[in-house]
Amino acid sequence: MNKNPIDELTQEHGPIKVMLRVLEKMNEKISQGEDVSNTDLNNGIIFLKEFADKCHHGKEENLLFPMMKKNNIKKELELIDVLIAEHVVGRSCIKNMVTAIEMKSSDKAGFADLFVKNSEAYVKLLDQHIDKENLILFPEAKQSLSEEKLKELEAGFENVEKNIIGEGRHAELHKLIDELKRRYLSQRQGLKMKEPRFLILGLVSFAVGVLVMYIVEKYF
Numbered sequence: 001m002n003k004n005p006i007d008e009l010t011q012e013h014g015p016i017k018v019m020l021r022v023l024e025k026m027n028e029k030i031s032q033g034e035d036v037s038n039t040d041l042n043n044g045i046i047f048l049k050e051f052a053d054k055c056h057h058g059k060e061e062n063l064l065f066p067m068m069k070k071n072n073i074k075k076e077l078e079l080i081d082v083l084i085a086e087h088v089v090g091r092s093c094i095k096n097m098v099t100a101i102e103m104k105s106s107d108k109a110g111f112a113d114l115f116v117k118n119s120e121a122y123v124k125l126l127d128q129h130i131d132k133e134n135l136i137l138f139p140e141a142k143q144s145l146s147e148e149k150l151k152e153l154e155a156g157f158e159n160v161e162k163n164i165i166g167e168g169r170h171a172e173l174h175k176l177i178d179e180l181k182r183r184y185l186s187q188r189q190g191l192k193m194k195e196p197r198f199l200i201l202g203l204v205s206f207a208v209g210v211l212v213m214y215i216v217e218k219y220f
Ligand SMILES: [Fe+2]
Pocket: 057, 060, 083, 087, 129, 133
């Protein structure tokens, strides 16, 4: 594999963002009293723990951030500390989401409250965290790391994929998020949600049109 390791991290933000949108849908359903299956909830947690945290945040925290810290550039050091602190907060949100799922069968209201609260906090945290990395830290990394350092990073990332995540697991996690995306973010579901709004808008436009025609005919 011969690609820029910073681009690899940027690309990994794609499926993580999909998971954030899935979480929003799950939160919406749970808040409306609809059931979200344990399988889907647990698959979401597996993705967050293995792909987002162990694989992606692991590459950042154990390889990219320490390498950038060695450059000793003040503004990078400050931002990296903020990003690491956000990874820690994200982990505690996931932990609380797991606790919520465990109490789902015995305390539905408690589950809904704890899950939605932490899931919403996680979505908000990660959306802005990803923006900081995409827009500030990663462009800095591309500028400040030498070709040699980028190669070293690439080798480190390959090692994470093979020996920490395991051969083939990355593809399995992609399948998992594709399935959640299909189930929660399908086109039809999106349209279904927007239909009432479109209908009201259509009716209002029609009524205004009729009124304008009436006024024009009567007074002009
Ligand atoms: Fe990060």
